[in-house]
Every structure is written in structure tokens, then in C-alpha cells.
Amino acid sequence: xxxxxxxxxxxxxxxxxxxxxxxxxxxxxxxxxxxxxxxxxxxxxxxxxxxxxxxxxxxxxxxxxxxxxxxxxxxxxxxxxxxxxxxxxxxxxxxxxxxxxxxxxxxxxxxxxxxxxxxxxxxxxxxxxxxxxxxxxxxxxxxxxxxxxxxxxxxxxxxxxxxxxxxxxxxxxxxxxxxxxxxxxxxxxxxxxxxxxxxxxxxxxxxxxxxxxxxxxxxxxxxxxxxxxxxxxxxxxxxxxxxxxxxxxxxxxxxxxxxxxxxxxxxxxxxxxxxxxxxxxxxxxxxxxxxxxxxxxxxxxxxxxxxxxxxx
Amino acid sequence: xxxxxxxxxxxxxxxxxxxxxxxxxxxxxxxxxxxxxxxxxxxxxxxxxxxxxxxxxxxxxxxxxxxxxxxxxxxxxxxxxxxxxxxxxxxxxxxxxxxxxxxxxxxxxxxxxxxxxxxxxxxxxxxxxxxxxxxxxxxxxxxxxxxxxxxxxxxxxxxxxxxxxxxxxxxxxxxxxxxxxxxxxxxxxxxxxxxxxxxxxxxxxxxxxxxxxxxxxxxxxxxxxxxxxxxxxxxxxxxxxxxxxxxxxxxxxxxxxxxxxxxxxxxxxxxxxxxxxxxxxxxxxxxxxxxxxxxxxxxxxxxxxxxxxxxxxxxxxxxxxxxxxxxxxxxxxxxxxxxxxxxxxxxxxxxxxxxxxxxxxxxxxxxxxxxxxxxxxxxxxxxxxxxxxxxxxxxxxxxxxxxxxxxx
Numbered sequence: 171x172x173x174x175x176x177x178x179x180x181x182x183x184x185x186x187x188x189x190x191x192x193x194x195x196x197x198x199x200x201x202x203x204x205x206x207x208x209x210x211x212x213x214x215x216x217x218x219x220x221x222x223x224x225x226x227x228x229x230x231x232x233x234x235x236x237x238x239x240x241x242x243x244x245x246x247x248x249x250x251x252x253x254x255x256x257x258x259x260x261x262x263x264x265x266x267x268x269x270x271x272x273x274x275x276x277x278x279x280x281x282x283x284x285x286x287x288x289x290x291x292x293x294x295x296x297x298x299x300x301x302x303x304x305x306x307x308x309x310x311x312x313x314x315x316x317x318x319x320x321x322x323x324x325x326x327x328x329x330x331x332x333x334x335x336x337x338x339x340x341x342x343x344x345x346x347x348x349x350x351x352x353x354x355x356x357x358x359x360x361x362x363x364x365x366x367x368x369x370x371x372x373x374x375x376x377x378x379x380x381x382x383x384x385x386x387x388x389x390x391x392x393x394x395x396x397x398x399x400x401x402x403x404x405x406x407x408x409x410x411x412x413x414x415x416x417x418x419x420x421x422x423x424x425x426x427x428x429x430x431x432x433x434x435x436x437x438x439x440x441x442x443x444x445x446x447x448x449x450x451x452x453x454x455x456x457x458x459x460x461x462x463x464x465x466x467x468x469x470x471x472x473x474x475x476x477x478x479x480x481x482x
Numbered sequence: 483x484x485x486x487x488x489x490x491x492x493x494x495x496x497x498x499x500x501x502x503x504x505x506x507x508x509x510x511x512x513x514x515x516x517x518x519x520x521x522x523x524x525x526x527x528x529x530x531x532x533x534x535x536x537x538x539x540x541x542x543x544x545x546x547x548x549x550x551x552x553x554x555x556x557x558x559x560x561x562x563x564x565x566x567x568x569x570x571x572x573x574x575x576x577x578x579x580x581x582x583x584x585x586x587x588x589x590x591x592x593x594x595x596x597x598x599x600x601x602x603x604x605x606x607x608x609x610x611x612x613x614x615x616x617x618x619x620x621x622x623x624x625x626x627x628x629x630x631x632x633x634x635x636x637x638x639x640x641x642x643x644x645x646x647x648x649x650x651x652x653x654x655x656x657x658x659x660x661x662x663x664x665x666x667x668x669x670x671x672x673x674x675x676x677x678x679x680x681x682x683x684x685x686x687x688x689x690x691x692x693x694x695x696x697x698x699x700x701x702x703x704x705x706x707x708x709x710x711x712x713x714x715x716x717x718x719x720x721x722x723x724x725x726x727x728x729x730x731x732x733x734x735x736x737x738x739x740x741x742x743x744x745x746x747x748x749x750x751x752x753x754x755x756x757x758x759x760x761x762x763x764x765x766x767x768x769x770x771x772x773x774x775x776x777x778x779x780x781x782x783x784x785x786x787x788x789x790x791x792x793x794x795x796x797x798x799x800x801x802x803x804x805x806x807x808x809x810x811x812x813x814x815x816x817x818x819x820x821x822x823x824x825x826x827x828x829x830x831x832x833x834x835x836x837x838x839x840x841x842x843x844x845x846x847x848x849x850x851x852x853x854x855x856x857x858x859x860x861x862x863x864x865x866x867x868x869x870x871x872x873x874x875x876x877x878x879x880x881x882x883x884x885x886x887x888x889x890x
Contacts, residue, residue, distance in 0.1 A: 312862075315824055319843065
């Protein structure tokens with residue numbers, strides 16, 4: 171086990187270097203000279219030379235790359251170009267609000283869609299099953315933007331059940347007052363695809379021999395579904411859940427923007443709007459690292475859920 | 483199989499009689515190809531055919547509006563501001579008070595320059611007046627005149643742009659503006675129906691073009707990787723893991739930040755260059771499977787080059803996978819384009835897309851003008867539903883083994 175983890179971490183290094191290289195090429199060459207972006211439209215050559223020296227872009231490329239690698243390792247990306255806030259501080263403070271929305275969302279989404287998937291797969295082929303699937307397909311086709319605009323208008327603006335937008339200082343207030351409508355909207359959007367996927371996972375298991383054996387020895391249907399089928403179906407479900415985690419962190423970016431939640435997603439949009447390169451660079455690199463870490467975690471969980479799996 | 487050997491036996495027997503007879507004989511016995519079989523299966527799929535018809539209808543719309551046959555005048559202000567949909571009837575309080583006040587402002591002698599400047603301001607005025615019909619009539623008109631009087635205009639460049647843009651959008655006199663439009667009007671009195679049609683042209687075109695780019699890259703990389711294996715495979719796998727470890731949306735936004743240009747080509751490139759990873763993985767697997775098959779060995783034996791084996795012999799056998807992926811990606815990219823355009827990173831301002839319509843609709847909804855939101859949202863939902871159902875049907879028809887499995 172330990173050897174496996176070490177080997178996997180070792181194999182991650184080329185990919186990490188690749189991500190760094192990709193971001194470096196993207197922001198230092200494809201986008202043109204960063205000094206011009208930072209200096210803005212009204213600037214003279216002297217200012218630009220000055221900025222070039224500060225950013226280190228007057229150095230040869232390998233020195234620049236080395237500077238960037240040092241930034242990634244130490245976590246010190248300097249200050250934001252637009253607000254002058256330390257990038258490390260931005261990352262640290264924006265993570266909390268994002269997690270406040272995303273963690274309850276992930277847990278609720280998993281619980282609800284797994285329960286629904288078991289129920290729908292149990293009555294597979296029936297009218298209920300087909301109706302639920304049609305609702306899922308249609309619900310999936312409506313843009314998330316429409317859900318957000320309509321829900322915010324109806325539930326917050328018209329009916330006044332939730333605040334239209336905002337963010338408080340206490341965790342409880344944020345979670346139960348300001349996050350509830352965003353979580354409700356994201357649940358509406360995320361349950362349909364999860365349910366469709368989990369249903370096929372359950373269907374793969376429900377015709378297996380062990381289900382018949384369980385019935386033959388007189389197990390209750392509840393026990394068969396919730397204990398035996400669920401345990402087997404949870405292998406692909408967990409992998410899917412873990413793989414979607416880092417994306418979720420950003421997937422909530424539209425919600426964060428609409429509801430003025432000071433999270434990572436909103437920060438990305440702001441940074442793109444302001445051409446705030448240090449913030450985007452730092453976010454891209456670290457979110458990519460987080461993705462790799464959660465992929466490794468997913469494989470380890472895989473082994474934990476299904477002891478038959480051999481890690482190589 | 484046995485049929486085949488019988489056939490070749492028969493062919494050989496006939497060989498003695500005459501070669502031409504054998505050649506004529508065989509085509510009758512040849513089993514229908516993959517595409518013919520797929521089409522036959524698709525035709526018996528009721529849902530698949532209906533969704534195909536809907537998708538085809540959208541494509542026809544796209545071509546008609548692309549060639550300028552319909553919805554050419556989407557930018558013309560043909561109705562009163564926020565004209566209500568015809569099936570609801572004219573909304574008297576919102577539209578009419580603004581219109582008479584604007585008419586005299588648009589006619590003074592300094593015609594061209596004047597009208598160009600007054601026009602964008604008129605919208606703001608209309609908005610102000612829409613809220614307070616009695617009070618706000620005089621002051622905004624003064625502001626407009628004051629602007630035209632100043633000789634040094636710091637915004638001259640911007641105004642020139644607006645002027646150029648306004649040239650083909652000549653202001654329509656208030657008397658000619660319709661009180662209602664089929665699907666209502668927007669803030670400027672533009673026809674929502676025309677905008678929706680024009681918007682579907684943009685969205686479908688961007689979706690298809692970027693899907694083509696992504697599928698091209700994914701297929702090329704996948705073919706090279708799966709066919710050659712060894713270090714080529716290692717290299718492309720590394721490339722793949724780099725791209726797929728950055729969450730898709732973040733990658734799109736990062737590229738958008740770097741390119742920092744709005745335009746159709748930019749957004750097609752952004753989506754295409756970042757979206758190839760799924761295709762790559764599938765095609766790579768297909769090529770690994772196919773390169774060991776007998777027909778490829780046979781091609782090798784008759785001296786076909788690597789490139790020929792890859793793209794003339796193997797590619798037709800994996801092309802159905804490519805087609806299904808193209809369809810899946812097009813749906814995804816249509817959705818992504820709408821979000822990007824909504825955020826203002828997508829198509830330029832002078833191009834209408836469902837995303838920019840939704841952006842306008844967001845503010846209109848608070849004023850109770852829901853029709854633009856409904857039109858853009860419904861059009862997109864119908865297209866995406868039909869397109870994804872058609873994709874499922876096509877996949878089932880071309881690859882019946884996968885039936886019932888939710889794909890990537």
C-alpha cells in the first residue's frame with residue numbers, strides 16, 4: 171500500500187511539470203508580453219522596461235521558467251495585479267466560502283441521487299422509470315443560467331424566501347441563510363446527470379447472480395438493494411464522485427457570481443475579466459494538483475470499497 | 483462465415499466460366515455496410531427520428547439565417563421598447579410614453595452625427611422614462627444636445643465605433659414601431675423571434691465548428707498514440723494527463739484570459755483546443771484494438787504505408803465512434819458557448835447568441851419582461867434535448883452493443 175502511494179506520487183511529477191509548462195507557455199508567450207498586459211494602454215517604454223524587470227520577463231526563458239517553478243513550490247505568486255492583495259491570501263480566504271456551498275451540495279447530491287437511482291432501477295422499465303428518465307433528459311437540457319435566473323427571481327426576489335444575494339461573517343449564517351438557495355439550484359442541476367449515471371451502475375448489478383442467491387435464501391428486498399447491490403454499485407459511484415470534486419469547486423462559479431459569494435469560482439471570473447494573470451496562474455496550477463490528488467484518493471477508496479481490486 | 487466460404491467456392495467455380503460473371507455475382511451477396519445497417523436501425527427508432535427532424539429543422543434555420551434569407555434585420559428596432567408578445571397584447575404603460583419623446587430628437591438637421599449619438603442615449607432615456615413617465619422628459623434631451631456641442635470628445639473613438647455600428651441600424655420612426663411582436667421585443671424594441679433565430683445560428687455554428695476542431699485533434703492524437711504505441715503513446719498520454727488534470731472550465735477561462743480577444747474564431751479555438759481529451763482516449767483505444775486485426779496485417783502485406791494503414795484502412799472502421807463523439811461534443815460546446823457569451827468572454831457584442839440574450843434577459847426579468855428569457859431558454863432546451871436524444875439513438879444504431887449504457 172505504502173509503496174503503491176509512493177509510486178503514484180512519483181508518477182505524478184511529470185504531469186505536474188507538464189501543467190506548469192503549459193501554464194507557463196500559455197501566459198508568457200501565447201498571450202504576448204505580460205508586461206504590456208500589466209502596464210495597460212497608457213504607458214511609455216520606460217515603464218514597460220521597468221515592469222519587465224520586475225516580472226523578470228527580460229530574462230532568458232529558462233530563468234523565467236525557474237522563477238515560475240519557485241513560485242509554485244513556495245506558493246508565493248506575489249500580489250494580484252489589480253487589487254495588490256497577496257495571491258496566497260486570496261486563495262486562502264476564497265476557499266472557505268466555496269467549500270461552504272460545495273461540500274453540503276456534494277453530500278446531498280450523492281445521498282439523493284443514489285437513493286433515487288436504487289428506487290428507479292428497482293422498478294426499471296415501468297412508467298415511473300421512464301417518466302423520471304424523461305424528466306432528467308429534459309431537465310439536463312435547460313441551461314444552468316435559466317435555472318439560476320428564474321430561481322433567484324422567483325424564490326428570492328418575488329417570494330422573498332431567501333436573500334437575493336450576499337454573504338455574512340458567521341459560518342452558520344452563511345450555510346443556512348445565504349447558501350441554501352444556491353445549494354438548491356445546484357442540486358436541481360446536478361441530480362439529473364448523477365441519477366442517470368448511477369441508475370446504469372445499479373442496473374449493471376441488479377441482474378447479477380448474487381441478487382438471485384440473496385432472494386433464494388429469503389433476504390428482504392430492502393436488504394438486497396441497500397446492502398448488496400448498493401455496495402457493489404458504489405465502486406463506480408465513488409470513483410465518479412471523487413473525480414467530479416475539483417470540478418465542483420469551480421462548477422459553482424456561476425452561482426458564486428450570481429449570489430455574490432466570495433469564493434474561488436467568482437475569483438476566477440473576476441481575474442479573467444481584469445486580466446489578473448498571477449491569480450489565474452496560481453489557481454490553475456493548484457486546482458490541477460488537487461485534481462491529481464483526488465484521483466489518487468479515488469483509487470485508494472476503490473480498494474477500500476472493493477477488496478478484490480489489486481493496486482498495481 | 484460459412485456463407486462466405488461457399489460464396490468464394492462458387493466464385494472459384496465460376497472462374498472457369500468467366501471472370502466477369504464472378505465479379506457481377508458477388509455484390510448481390512454482400513451484406514449491407516455499417517452505415518446502411520445503422521440507418522435502418524435508426525429509422526425504426528421513433529424517438530431518434532423525431533429528434534433528428536428537430537435537429538434538422540434547427541440546421542435549416544441556421545443555413546437560412548446564415549445566408550441572410552431570414553432574420554437578417556434582427557438588429558432593427560421594429561417594435562416599441564419591451565414590445566409585448568402578440569399573444570398577450572400591447573402593454574400600454576411600458577412602451578408608449580417613451581416613443582413620442584424620442585421622435586423629435588431623432589430628426590434635427592445635423593442628421594447623421596446627431597442620430598448616431600442620440601440613438602444609444604435614447605435607450606438610457608427610455609429606461610429612465612419608463613419608470614417615471616411624467617418627470618424625466620426634458621433633462622435627458624438637454625444632455626444629448628450638450629454632448630453634440632462639445633468639440634473635444636474623449637470618447638470620439640468609441641462614438642465612431644457606435645456610429646459605424648449604427649449605420650445599418652437606422653432608427654425606425656416611432657409611428658412605424660409595432661406595439662406587439664410575435665415573441666415580444668427587447669429593451670431596444672428588437673424582435674425577439676429574429677434574435678432567437680440569429681442566436682441559434684451563432685450557437686449551432688460555434689458548437690459544430692469547435693466540435694470539429696476538437697474531434698480532429700483528438701482523432702489525430704489518438705490515432706498516432708494507439709497505432710504507434712511505445713514512446714509516441716507515452717508522449718501523448720503525458721499530454722493527455724496534463725490537459726485532463728486541469729478542470730475543463732478553468733482551462734477554458736485561462737485560455738480566454740490569455741487570448742483576451744472576443745470573436746467567433748477565438749471562442750471556436752478555445753473550445754476546440756481544450757475539448758479533445760475525451761475523443762483522444764476513445765480513439766486511442768480503438769486504434770490499439772484495430773492495429774492487430776487481420777485486415778491491417780493484410781494492408782501491411784500489400785505494402786501500405788503507416789499513414790495509409792492508419793487513415794485509409796483503420797479510420798473507416800472507427801469513424802462511427804468519431805461521429806458519435808462529434809455529436810456529443812457539439813451538444814456540450816453549444817452549452818459552453820452560451821455560458822461563455824453570458825459571462826462576456828464569448829462572441830463579440832455585435833453578434834447575438836443565446837448567451838448574450840440570457841444576459842440581457844436577466845435584467846429584463848426584474849421589470850417583468852420575461853419573454854426574451856423564455857424564448858432563448860426554450861430554443862436552447864429544445865435543441866439540446868433533441869440533439870442529445872438523437873446522439874443516443876445514433877450511438878445505439880451504430881453500435882448496438884452499447885445499447886442501454888449511459889455513455890461519456
